[in-house]
Amino acid sequence: MATGALRRASKRARNAEQLAERKRACIHALLNRPWVAKEDDADLYFTIKDHYEELRNWLMDKAGFPLIVTRTIAKLDKTPVKAYPWMGFAEFRDKRDYIFFTYGLWYLEGKTELDQFLLSDIVEEIREQMVAEGIEADWANYYDRLAMARALKKLRSLGVLHNVDGDESGWAQDAERNALYECSPNARYVLRRFPRDLTGCSRLEELEDPIPYASTQEGQSMRLRHRVYRRLLLEPVVADRQWDEDDLNYVLWQRRALIDQLEKMLGWVGRRYREGLLFFHPELTGESDLFPTLSAASDLALLAAGEIRSRLSEDSGLHTEANGMIRLTRSELEAIFYQLQEKYKVFWSKELREFSSQELAELCMKHLLEWGLGEQEGEAAFLISPMLGRWQAEYGNTDLERE
Structure with missing residues (x-):
């Protein structure tokens, strides 16, 4: 009897640890991928869906990150406290790449799933909209075509735009070339959801918060907690001298809770050193890039x-x-x-x-x-x-x- 009870207890412990590992895999994927697509990773998508409430509640309570699950994707709306160059698209070479990318999303907003359209239609409508807003775009200019081609290629790699016949590389070399594309239902989920109307914002700082916070003590305490967790989740390291005074006080006083929570939900090992609180991934590989890299x-x-x-x-x-x-x-x-x-x-x-x-x-x-x-x-x-x-x-x- 005792042996059977021990065996059952051991099995329950193994099952519990396997379940915890699956949840950790979900959070790592949500933090490091634009989204988890059912078409590309069905097992992970359905694991996220199965544990949606627990994952949503933890991510919202600790970091203020909304978890969105649709019939095709699971996406975490991630908002960094501080923006760094490495957070951009590595494939992009110029700010115009981002401009054309954003206008590409604007164009796709007006399309429905499986709508098909020509490359010439996309670029012409985008050019007309940009000119109307006082921004120049000239497809006779080779470098403008290259930038637009990089933007379209990125939209394809994200899975929000599908090429049916041809692609943008030929058009980049010859403006007379064309291609046929198809719209994905995921286009509207690329940009993060903002907590307020953008037309009412005059400073970039007004867009930093992922959700609206009440001006009460409870609301500001939540905002403080979210700021700390967001930085720990999205930045490689944060030294004590890099925190604002209030944030640092939270890190110092809540050190044990931070270490316990990030170990439980992500498997990270936290250590307090003289220069700050550091977190290490215990495995040699993971969803995210790890330092030191293989480079x-x-x-x-x-x-x-x-x-x-x-x-x-x-x-x-x-x-x-x-x-x-x-x-x-x-x-x-x-x-x-x-x-x-x-x-x-x-x-x-x-x-x-x-x-x-x-x-x-x-x-x-x-x-x-x-x-x-x-x-x-x-x-x-x-x-x-x-x-x-x-x-x-x-x-x-x-x-x-x-x-």
């Missing part, structure tokens, strides 16, 4: 971290600021990468070996900026976050011929 830029960042740590201990002139940051001039950073290249180039790819120390420094700085582990200070200096010092790496023995 050469991450290798450079980790090697640089080790070299900087050594120089700090050797009293080489480097020192930490009061907030823990390490200030390096461009020439100091380039000197570090020159030394690293001489020491480790045998492990590097041919492309990386041929980089100048300036190019290596630029690659690393850009990578650290994207991950919140560095900051540009004017033209001449770069600040290294103390959080980078939490990682250490070195090349292992690759002598495979040794017995």
Whole structure:
């Protein structure tokens, strides 16, 4: 009897953990994908639908993110507290790409599911609307066509526009070319829902809140909680010095609750360090990009971290600021990468070996900026976050011929 009871208890525990893992997979997918489409990932879509109430309630209560589930997609309306360049579309090269993308959505708003139309109809109607609003668009201009083609390609990759015959690449090269498209029912869900009429807003800051908040103490407490969770969920790292005073007080006082909630719902491991509260993904891979990445830029960042740590201990002139940051001039950073290249180039790819120390420094700085582990200070200096010092790496023995 006792053995049977233990076996049943063990089975219930396994089932409970498997259920928790499925819910975590749902939240990770909702946070990192534009949406979960039933057509592309039916299992995950139906898991979200099965646990809709629990997921919706947690995401709304903690972050103010509305969860939308339709007959074709499950989407989390994500609103960042702070916008960063890496939050944009990597495929876009120019601000006009975003302008044409938005007008593409405007055009699709007037279509119904399975409506078909020619590329020439889309671009002409968009051009007329833009000109009426005082914005120039000239399809005889090759670069305007390229920007429009990138916008249409992104709409297709999101699944809100389907190509039936041909695509925009031919038109980008020759304005006389054409293509046939079909509208998806998901077009109206690309843009987030705003809590107020946009025509009544005069400043970008008025669009920061994902939902309306009451001016009462309870309403402002909810807004504070949502701000903290939104940043922790959407940003790689947030150091203490990067929080507003009220937000930091919440992080300090609610540290245990934050760690427990994010571990329960996302599986993250939270640790409190001198520089801030950090969260780590316990697995080597996941829905989101994880630092360090598999890119050469991450290798450079980790090697640089080790070299900087050594120089700090050797009293080489480097020192930490009061907030823990390490200030390096461009020439100091380039000197570090020159030394690293001489020491480790045998492990590097041919492309990386041929980089100048300036190019290596630029690659690393850009990578650290994207991950919140560095900051540009004017033209001449770069600040290294103390959080980078939490990682250490070195090349292992690759002598495979040794017995």
